[in-house]
Amino acid sequence: NAGVTQTPKFRVLKTGQSMTLLCAQDMNHEYMYWYRQDPGMGLRLIHYSVGEGTTAKGEVPDGYNVSRLKKQNFLLGLESAAPSQTSVYFCASSYGGSPSTDTQYFGPGTRLTVL
Amino acid sequence: AQKVTQAQTEISVVEKEDVTLDCVYETRDTTYYLFWYKQPPSGELVFLIRRNSFDEQNEISGRYSWNFQKSTSSFNFTITASQVVDSAVYFCALSPTTNAGGTSYGKLTFGQGTILTVHP
Numbered sequence: 012n013a014g015v016t017q018t019p020k021f022r023v024l025k026t027g028q029s030m031t032l033l034c035a036q037d038m039n040h041e042y043m044y045w046y047r048q049d050p051g052m053g054l055r056l057i058h059y060s061v062g063e064g065t066t067a068k069g070e071v072p073d074g075y076n077v078s079r080l081k082k083q084n085f086l087l088g089l090e091s092a093a094p095s096q097t098s099v100y101f102c103a104s105s106y107g108g109s110p111s112t113d114t115q116y117f118g119p120g121t122r123l124t125v126l
Numbered sequence: 127a128q129k130v131t132q133a134q135t136e137i138s139v140v141e142k143e144d145v146t147l148d149c150v151y152e153t154r155d156t157t158y159y160l161f162w163y164k165q166p167p168s169g170e171l172v173f174l175i176r177r178n179s180f181d182e183q184n185e186i187s188g189r190y191s192w193n194f195q196k197s198t199s200s201f202n203f204t205i206t207a208s209q210v211v212d213s214a215v216y217f218c219a220l221s222p223t224t225n226a227g228g229t230s231y232g233k234l235t236f237g238q239g240t241i242l243t244v245h246p
Contacts, residue, residue, distance in 0.1 A: 044234075053130075053217060053236035054171075069233070101171065114161075115234060117171035 013037050015118035017102050023124045024092045032087040032121050034102030041107035043085035044069070044115060045077060047098040054101060060085055061107060092125045099123070128153045130220050132237035139208055140245050147203045147240045149218030155179075157223045160194065160201045161234065165215040177201065208244045215239045 018033040034043065041062050046054040046069075056069030060079040074096060076088045085104075089096060099122050103115040129152040139145045151160065162174040175185065177194050185192045189206045205212050218237040 051135075051238055053238045054219075054234070055236070056233060059233070099169070103171075114173055114176055116173060117163075119168075119170045 015102055015104055015116055017100075017118040017121050019121060020119065021122045023126065024089075025126050026093060028092050029088070029090050030092065030123075031089075032100055032102075032123075034085045034087070034104075034118060035083055036085075036102075036104040036116075037083065038104060038106075038116070039082070040104035040116075041082070042105045042113070042115075043079065044103040044105075045075070045085065045087045046101045046103065047071065047096075048101060048120070049098050057087065057100075092123075094125045097123060097125045128155075128158075128220050128222065128235040130218050130235055130237035132216075132218055132240050134240045135238070136241040136243070138243045138245065141210060142207050143244075144204060144206050145208050145242065145244075147205075147216050147218075147242065149201045149203065149237060151199050151201065151218070151220045153199075153220060153222070155222045159221045159223070161219040161221065162192065162201075162203050163217045163219065165217065165239070167214070171217070174203075205242075208242075210244050210246055213242060213244045215241050 015036045044059040045057040048054045055071050057075050058069050058077040060066045063082040066077045078086045099120050101120050102118040105113045105115045131150045158179045160177045164172045164174055182194050191204045193202045217239045219234045221234050
């Protein structure tokens with residue numbers, strides 16, 4: 012199993028450009044998440060999904076959109092990139108069953124720079 | 127609102143020293159889960175441990191041990207006989223058991239992370 016994979020690994024954008032980050036998991040997990048990691052701030056939840064066709068806002072959703080058309084994929088879109096969105100983006104997934112057993116597993120991250 | 131504080135921004139030790147990483151949390155939930163993740167220089171996040179709030183037993187896994195004290199809202203992580211490969215950023219995280227809508231999911235709130243450097 013590949014686990015959680017993210018595409019691309021690195022990307023440089025100019026202000027105002029758009030892009031989509033792809034997250035894929037092969038563990039048949041119901042729940043998927045997008046986080047951003049900034050220096051000194053840990054990881055913050057952007058959006059999440061509790062199943063195919065569902066999405067919800069996290070802690071810092073502004074400027075991002077997401078879609079979960081297939082269970083195994085979770086896309087994060089930036090419609091008009093801004094320098095403040097320069098960050099490392101992590102995708103995670105979890106089984107989503109009982110809270111007592113639910114653990115999030117993370118992808119390798121995407122380093123995005125917006126100039 | 128939930129909050130996780132890792133007051134130690136950076137720790138530097140020499141190999142074979144023991145080191146404790148502190149984690150203090152705030153939550154109004156009566157049941158919750160606590161986690162530790164490791165982020166080595168390669169960048170990925172590696173799950174280390176999950177602990178639920180009604181189980182205050184300490185846990186040991188090899189050189190790693192965790193001390194959960196509900197009375198002080200702390201979940202500290204100790205590495206015994208540290209090794210260079212332990213050098214990483216360590217994150218403590220907190221998750222409720224359910225969200226406001228009643229759907230069970232593990233929304234993680236992370237601490238700021240502690241950078242551990244183990245020198246040979």
